Every structure is written in structure tokens, then in C-alpha cells.
Amino acid sequence: MADLALTLFPANARRTGRKLLRNRAFVAGAFLVTLVFLAIFLAPLLAQYEPNRMQIRMRFREPSAEFWFGTDNLGRDMFARVLYGGRLSIEIGFWVVMLNAVFGVAMGALAGYFRALDNPLMRLSDALMAFPSVLLAIGIAAILGPSTSTAVIALAVVYIPRTARILRASVLVVRELDYVHASRAAGAGDWHILTRHILPNCMAPLLVQLSFVFAYAVLSEAVLSFLGLGAPPTVPSWGILISEGRSYIREAWWLTVVPGLAIAITVLGLNLLGDGLRDVLDPRMKIQQE
Amino acid sequence: MSDALLSVRNLTTAFATESGRTIAVDDVSFDVRAGEAVGLIGESGSGKSVAALSILGLLPTPPARVLAGSAVFEGRDLLQMPAKELRRIRGKRIGMIFQEPMTSLNPVFPIGEQIAESLRLHERIGNEAARKRAIALLDRVGIPSASRRLDDYPHQLSGGMRQRVMIAIALACDPKLLIADEPTTALDVTVQAQLLDLLNDLRRETGMAMLLITHNMGVIAEFADRVVVMYSGRVAEEAPIETLFDAPRHPYTQGLLGATPTLAQTEARLRTIPGSLPDPAAPPPGCRFAPRCSFADAECSAARPAEISLAVGHRAACRRTDATKNWQAA
Known part of the structure; x- marks a missing residue:
């Protein structure tokens, strides 16, 4: 995501890059996120066993040199299951971020730019935000039935209003700036002004928000899966792993603790990343530093 | 007065405020003839900028509303024109430059790109041609080594340079009328003088008319052929420049x-x-x-x-x- 910020602000690219590298939160977050992503995408190389291969004689093995994260009640390698399970979490997080980037941005930009749309769109988002987020996601997932795309849709509906709000606030500021007026005086139309002048200047808060959405989506997906409303149980996601391990929590602590730690590290990394990005890209901080 | 390029008649613009309606421009009339430089002078709040923005339909409505009047430009009333057609006049037939060069350029695009953009808004033009035109325009507004400056970002330029870029953008499509809203107010005095000279040269070269909005008598004296003095939303006096300074009557x-x-x-x-x-x-x-x-x-x-x-x-x-x-x- 840092690279994206750099290409969007090439003028300040080097300066922004240096500031990011000096920001401890950003560096720590980037380190954790990279670690998690590498582990997940290199899972076939790292894991010795197939995630669904049962070895009944090996069941409930404690973490050891052979089974780094132990084995579960069917003798499946937890190391493989956690790495493969992360794929689904990250995939769902990714799609939730994408839907946010499209619909949240569209909703926020329209509400911020066109006065007539502001009230209807923002009241709609108020209505959605009035529900506790997990409750809303559970409701939507329960209606649509458990599947991966259900989880994506449910979480997107929960977070899109939040992204829309952030973007609307930025658009409200940028649309009153002199270069927007100047562009209108040069004969530019609404669409042109919105896409060429306003949105590129709203990128910094959007990137920060999307990094948080990613973190929340990973967390909420685990909640949904734990409750049996996420992905089908044949695919091990982190939430499902915790849910399955719950029955044996007294005998085999690693079945719940290890996927729990995976979630914690991923969310912590993404949050640190977002914090660092915010500190460096926040317009108020920028003014202070210049 | 039939030879007027822009003929503003009885322009009245109001703002809706919490305490009711405030008339910012009250029954204002003036003409700008082809090739002429007209100064519109008045204090802050006298309605001079609002008058200019009303003509181009650039005021946010609401709260602003043009209540009455006409602004006939090249035979057509800008105030009655559909938004789409007015957009084709803005930037093409009438250019405009603003007071704040520091913030009037988009910080995320290079200046050459922003000049090319104003060309693309009104003409079908290829990238290479747009780039060449942008270089020529930068050259014309007196930016040294224009071809190297083209890819600079606004923050790499000084205030005076940025205002030159704004002028280049406004001139991109050879407008017949340039409206300059306090173009030199934010700049220091030596740069002001350079820019006024530049605007004067450009006017002579291109034969465009200019409407200069200012509160600075000195700027008006150097620049305008004719002056319209505004006070509290109304025209107080209009006179040729010599008359205004030698024998003002208001x-x-x-x-x-x-x-x-x-x-x-x-x-x-x-x-x-x-x-x-x-x-x-x-x-x-x-x-x-x-x-x-x-x-x-x-x-x-x-x-x-x-x-x-x-x-x-x-x-x-x-x-x-x-x-x-x-x-x-x-």
C-alpha cells in the first residue's frame, strides 16, 4: 500500500517514503503484514503436510519439531491448517477492501460533491451504522446463507458506510479549494472535476481507512466463521479453526491459541500500518511538518 | 454601445443567508469592448468579484442567485444559457485567473499536464500536440526553459511562476475575454509589476479584452483603459482612465x-x-x-x-x- 501512495503522490514520493521509513508504527506494521502474507502465500512450500490430511495416530500432538503448531483431533497438521486458513481470511479481507474502494468511494464522492445526494446517501449510511457491526453482518449472512461470498457481502455492507463518510468529509474540503474553482472556470464539467481534481486529492485518508477496513474484515470474518455464518467448514478459515478447537480447549490449548494469535498478529500489523500511513499522510500533520 | 464584446445590464445577484436575502450585486451595468482593458475597482465586499462570477455562472446556487439582468457576450446572454453551453464558453471564449496562485493549481499533477488539460477540455488534441502547445504557452508567459519546467509540480514553483502558469492555462484556448480577479494581490510588488507588464503584452499581442478586478488604484492606473468603480454592490462611477484620475465626480x-x-x-x-x-x-x-x-x-x-x-x-x-x-x- 505504501507503493500505491508513492505512485499517487510522485512529487512528494521520496519525501513521503523517507517519512514512512522513519515512522516506527509503519515499519513494524509493514514487517508483520509482510511476514503473515509471505507465510500464507508460501504455505505449500512451508507446510510439510496437507491441511486436510488426517493421521489418526498423531491426534492431539503438542507443538513439537515435527508438528510446529501441534495436531488437531483428527491428527491434521495445525501449521498447515493455519497457513492455508489464512488464505481465506486474507482473500475475504481483500474483496471487502475492493468493494469498499468502489462503492464506499462512489457513495462518499457523490454525497460530498452533489448537495442534493448528500442527505439521502448519508441518512442511508446512518441507518446502516446504527446497527452494531457484527450484528448487522450476522443478520445479512444469516439471510444469504453461509458461503465465502456471503461473508464478503455482509462485511462490505458493514464497512462501506464508514468508508463513504471518510471520503465525503475529504470531498467536502477539497471541492472548495481554489484549484477546483479554477478548473470549473476553465470549463471543466462535474465528472471531470470529481475524477481528476477531487478524488486524487482524497487518496491519503482513503488509503488509511482501507488499511483499517482490511484489519476489521479479517477480524469480523473470524467472528462470522466462529459462529458458523462464514465460509463452509470444509475450508479451514481462522474463525473456523478456533470454533473447532473450542471443544478441546482444556486438553489441546494450541487448537484455539495458534489461530487466535494468527488473527491478532495480522490485525495488529494492519492497524500499525494504517496508523503509520495516517501519521505521515494526514494533511494536518503535513502542515506541521512543512 | 453595440460594439461591446460583453455587455452586462442590470445584473442583480443575491445570497440567501440566515437573516434573509442579501443583495451582493445591485443593478450593475457595464460594457467591455473587444480588445479593451476595463478595471472593476472597489473595496472587499463591494460585489466586484461576485459580479464577475455571476457572469460566468460560477457562483454556487444556492445560496447565490442571479435575480435579474443580462450578460450578453458575442451576442448571446450568458445568464440564460444552458449549463452545458456555458461550460463551452468558460475557458474557451472567456478565460479567468484567480487571486491565489499558491492554491489555484492541483498539487498532484505536473503543470504541463494541467495546461494540456485545459486544451483537452475544449479541443480534440493528441498528447504530443498538447505537450508542444503547453511548452509554447509556458514560453509565452515568460517561464524560462519551458520544456524542462513542463514536468514540474506546482510546489516546485514560486508564487509569481504559478500565476504565470495560471495565465498560460487561461490563455490556452485563445479567449476573447480574460477576467482577472485580483491577479496580483497575493504577490509581492516587483512580481506584481512583471505580471502586469506580461498581461499588457499579451493583450497587445492577442487583441483580447480584459476585465481586471482589483482594489488597487495603482494597478488600475497602469492597466485599464476604462474603470468601473463599485461601492456596496452598485456602480458608483464609470470613466475613462484619465478622467477618473483627473476629474472624478463621485x-x-x-x-x-x-x-x-x-x-x-x-x-x-x-x-x-x-x-x-x-x-x-x-x-x-x-x-x-x-x-x-x-x-x-x-x-x-x-x-x-x-x-x-x-x-x-x-x-x-x-x-x-x-x-x-x-x-x-x-
């Missing part, structure tokens, strides 16, 4: 000139106009300048003074032009 114009320092000045203190600009939400009845005017009598506050034609191209909205005749320049 007491407000006289007060403005009296308050301008000159090299020959012997007094230690500048003269000022007593009082301050009236509240636009509750303007005084009759002549709006009456409460501050040393010539005013009871009748001045009773009714709006009619515009009196004093000579060709010289008019003043004042009942007491007989009494103001004996004005002496300081």
Missing part, C-alpha cells in the same frame, strides 16, 4: 483617490474616508455612500440616486455632481 471615487499616497504628498497622514462599508444585509436607504459623504444632504438618503451621464463614457450615480466638480487632485 465623492467615493474622490475619497479613494484622496486616500492613495503619492510621491508629491506633503501631509504626514493619509486621508481616509470616514466610517466603513455598510452591512450588505441592511444597507442604508437611498445612496449607500450618503452616511460617509461630506456632500450628502437629506435627499441623498431618501432615494437611490440616478446615474448621471457627465461626458462620453463618464457616468456617476450621484445627485451632487455639481458640488463635486471642484475636486483637486492631491
Whole structure:
């Protein structure tokens, strides 16, 4: 995501890059996120066993040199299951971020730019935000039935209003700036002004928000899966792993603790990343530093 | 007056405010002829910028609303024109530059790109051609080594340079009229002079007309052929430049000139106009300048003074032009 910020602000690219590298939160977050992503995408190389291969004689093995994260009640390698399970979490997080980037941005930009749309769109988002987020996601997932795309849709509906709000606030500021007026005086139309002048200047808060959405989506997906409303149980996601391990929590602590730690590290990394990005890209901080 | 390029008649613009409707521009008329430089001068809040923005349909509606009047440009009324057609005139037939060069350029695009953009808005033009035109434009507004500057970002340029870029953008499509809203106010004096020279040169080269909005008498003196003085949303006086400085007839114009320092000045203190600009939400009845005017009598506050034609191209909205005749320049 840092690279994206750099290409969007090439003028300040080097300066922004240096500031990011000096920001401890950003560096720590980037380190954790990279670690998690590498582990997940290199899972076939790292894991010795197939995630669904049962070895009944090996069941409930404690973490050891052979089974780094132990084995579960069917003798499946937890190391493989956690790495493969992360794929689904990250995939769902990714799609939730994408839907946010499209619909949240569209909703926020329209509400911020066109006065007539502001009230209807923002009241709609108020209505959605009035529900506790997990409750809303559970409701939507329960209606649509458990599947991966259900989880994506449910979480997107929960977070899109939040992204829309952030973007609307930025658009409200940028649309009153002199270069927007100047562009209108040069004969530019609404669409042109919105896409060429306003949105590129709203990128910094959007990137920060999307990094948080990613973190929340990973967390909420685990909640949904734990409750049996996420992905089908044949695919091990982190939430499902915790849910399955719950029955044996007294005998085999690693079945719940290890996927729990995976979630914690991923969310912590993404949050640190977002914090660092915010500190460096926040317009108020920028003014202070210049 | 039929040779006017832009003919503004009875323009009245109001803002909806919490305390009701505020008339910012009240029944204002003036002409800009082809190739002519007209100065629109007045204090902050006199309605000069609002008048210009009304003409181009650039005021946010609501709260602003043009209540009456017309602005005929090249034979067509801009105020009655559909938004889409007006957009084709903005930037192509009428260019505009603003007060704040520091913030009038988009920080995330190089300046060459922004000049090319103003070309692309009105013409079908390829990237290579747009780039060449942008270089030529930068060259024309006096930016050294234009081809290297093309890929610079706004923050790499000084205020004066940025205003030159703004002028290049405004001139991209060879407009017939350039509206400059306080183009030099935010710049320091030496840069101001350079830019005014540049604008004058460009006007001579291209033959475009110019409407210069300012509060600076010095800028007007260097620049305009004709001057429209605005006070509290109305035209106080209109005169050719020499007449305005030698024989102004409206007491407000006289007060403005009296308050301008000159090299020959012997007094230690500048003269000022007593009082301050009236509240636009509750303007005084009759002549709006009456409460501050040393010539005013009871009748001045009773009714709006009619515009009196004093000579060709010289008019003043004042009942007491007989009494103001004996004005002496300081």
C-alpha cells in the first residue's frame, strides 16, 4: 500500500517514503503484514503436510519439531491448517477492501460533491451504522446463507458506510479549494472535476481507512466463521479453526491459541500500518511538518 | 454601445443567508469592448468579484442567485444559457485567473499536464500536440526553459511562476475575454509589476479584452483603459482612465483617490474616508455612500440616486455632481 501512495503522490514520493521509513508504527506494521502474507502465500512450500490430511495416530500432538503448531483431533497438521486458513481470511479481507474502494468511494464522492445526494446517501449510511457491526453482518449472512461470498457481502455492507463518510468529509474540503474553482472556470464539467481534481486529492485518508477496513474484515470474518455464518467448514478459515478447537480447549490449548494469535498478529500489523500511513499522510500533520 | 464584446445590464445577484436575502450585486451595468482593458475597482465586499462570477455562472446556487439582468457576450446572454453551453464558453471564449496562485493549481499533477488539460477540455488534441502547445504557452508567459519546467509540480514553483502558469492555462484556448480577479494581490510588488507588464503584452499581442478586478488604484492606473468603480454592490462611477484620475465626480471615487499616497504628498497622514462599508444585509436607504459623504444632504438618503451621464463614457450615480466638480487632485 505504501507503493500505491508513492505512485499517487510522485512529487512528494521520496519525501513521503523517507517519512514512512522513519515512522516506527509503519515499519513494524509493514514487517508483520509482510511476514503473515509471505507465510500464507508460501504455505505449500512451508507446510510439510496437507491441511486436510488426517493421521489418526498423531491426534492431539503438542507443538513439537515435527508438528510446529501441534495436531488437531483428527491428527491434521495445525501449521498447515493455519497457513492455508489464512488464505481465506486474507482473500475475504481483500474483496471487502475492493468493494469498499468502489462503492464506499462512489457513495462518499457523490454525497460530498452533489448537495442534493448528500442527505439521502448519508441518512442511508446512518441507518446502516446504527446497527452494531457484527450484528448487522450476522443478520445479512444469516439471510444469504453461509458461503465465502456471503461473508464478503455482509462485511462490505458493514464497512462501506464508514468508508463513504471518510471520503465525503475529504470531498467536502477539497471541492472548495481554489484549484477546483479554477478548473470549473476553465470549463471543466462535474465528472471531470470529481475524477481528476477531487478524488486524487482524497487518496491519503482513503488509503488509511482501507488499511483499517482490511484489519476489521479479517477480524469480523473470524467472528462470522466462529459462529458458523462464514465460509463452509470444509475450508479451514481462522474463525473456523478456533470454533473447532473450542471443544478441546482444556486438553489441546494450541487448537484455539495458534489461530487466535494468527488473527491478532495480522490485525495488529494492519492497524500499525494504517496508523503509520495516517501519521505521515494526514494533511494536518503535513502542515506541521512543512 | 453595440460594439461591446460583453455587455452586462442590470445584473442583480443575491445570497440567501440566515437573516434573509442579501443583495451582493445591485443593478450593475457595464460594457467591455473587444480588445479593451476595463478595471472593476472597489473595496472587499463591494460585489466586484461576485459580479464577475455571476457572469460566468460560477457562483454556487444556492445560496447565490442571479435575480435579474443580462450578460450578453458575442451576442448571446450568458445568464440564460444552458449549463452545458456555458461550460463551452468558460475557458474557451472567456478565460479567468484567480487571486491565489499558491492554491489555484492541483498539487498532484505536473503543470504541463494541467495546461494540456485545459486544451483537452475544449479541443480534440493528441498528447504530443498538447505537450508542444503547453511548452509554447509556458514560453509565452515568460517561464524560462519551458520544456524542462513542463514536468514540474506546482510546489516546485514560486508564487509569481504559478500565476504565470495560471495565465498560460487561461490563455490556452485563445479567449476573447480574460477576467482577472485580483491577479496580483497575493504577490509581492516587483512580481506584481512583471505580471502586469506580461498581461499588457499579451493583450497587445492577442487583441483580447480584459476585465481586471482589483482594489488597487495603482494597478488600475497602469492597466485599464476604462474603470468601473463599485461601492456596496452598485456602480458608483464609470470613466475613462484619465478622467477618473483627473476629474472624478463621485465623492467615493474622490475619497479613494484622496486616500492613495503619492510621491508629491506633503501631509504626514493619509486621508481616509470616514466610517466603513455598510452591512450588505441592511444597507442604508437611498445612496449607500450618503452616511460617509461630506456632500450628502437629506435627499441623498431618501432615494437611490440616478446615474448621471457627465461626458462620453463618464457616468456617476450621484445627485451632487455639481458640488463635486471642484475636486483637486492631491
